Amino acid sequence: MSSLWVFPGQGAQQPGMLHRLPDEGVVRETLQQASGVLGEDILALDSEAMLRGTRAVQLCLLIAGVAAARLLQQRGAMPTFVAGLSIGAYPAAVIAGALDFDDALRLVALRGELMNNAYPQGYGMTVILGLAQHQVEALLSQVDGPVYLANINAERQMVVAGSDAAMQQVAALAKAAGASGTRRLAISVPSHCALLDAPARELAEAFSRVDVRPPQVRYLSATTARPVVQPERLRDDLAFNMCRVIDWRSTVETAHERGVTLQIEMPPGAVLTGLGRKVLQHATVVAFDGARLDSLVALSQEVNRS
Known part of the structure; x- marks a missing residue:
């Protein structure tokens, strides 16, 4: 052990x-x-x-x-x-x-x-709950602004990083795709991308x-x-x-x-x-x-x- x-x-x-x-x-x-x-x-x-x-x-x-x-x-x-x-x-x-x-x-x-x-401003990270990695990656491909997969926290808990506007688009798409929730994290920079x-x-x-x-x-x-x-x-x-x-x-x-x-x-x-x-x-x-x-x-x- x-x-x-x-x-x-x-x-x-x-x-x-x-x-x-x-x-x-x-x-x-x-x-x-x-x-x-x-x-x-x-x-x-x-x-x-x-x-x-x-x-x-x-x-x-x-x-x-x-x-x-x-x-x-x-x-x-x-x-x-x-x-x-x-x-x-x-x-x-x-x-x-x-x-x-x-x-x-x-x-x-x-x-x-x-x-x-x-x-210094306008960027950050957002968690997406209830979708698998491949689903989130598919959503990212639909957004024009800078946004990336940043964290694979759990089987159905992903974090994306990018501009505020792009993350808002991903969050809206995620909810439409059946995500159980999205939340902007208390992080002011687009980490892990x-x-x-x-x-x-x-x-x-x-x-x-x-x-x-x-x-x-x-x-x-x-x-x-x-x-x-x-x-x-x-x-x-x-x-x-x-x-x-x-x-x-x-x-x-x-x-x-x-x-x-x-x-x-x-x-x-x-x-x-x-x-x-x-x-x-x-x-x-x-x-x-x-x-x-x-x-x-x-x-x-x-x-x-x-």
């Missing part, structure tokens, strides 16, 4: 998410480390106003994920696998021992700025100056749904995941095939917990938020002893 720690992506952010982290020494140290590296009070980033910006959102998700995972590790819990959806790949790489937290902070700050500057090719190349240049090591915990790529071992492949995965389709469904299926019986979702929220239960039907799937810390540690240690 094995365990999987997952880290959510943009859209999961919540006002006050850093302030709600457990008041524990390792958490305070992580927050202080982030403030020191960035030269700013990171506890000012999780306000409702600041979370309207891509940079603040991505930094908060990175910091919250690393802080929570470090707390579990300090208590004796350890994952077999890690995986992150979009920006969640960065805290996953840190916890896997492949990327220093200091470097991750600087890279994520740059990542957020590059994405926001490329598309060709629109972000140029920012990804610029981020890759910054990545070339950063040390990336072989992961000490097995790292699953959410774009290929396969383990990544070589540092250069991991560097590529992190730098370019902003412009590549995320196949979260297949990523969790890969974990299932490798014997995962426990999935723990790092904060904030429980979006990936709901998606995980669709695949890991005979496993324990829980979120850090709302769970007792000692229960999470006990579950992890039980899996590790098996």
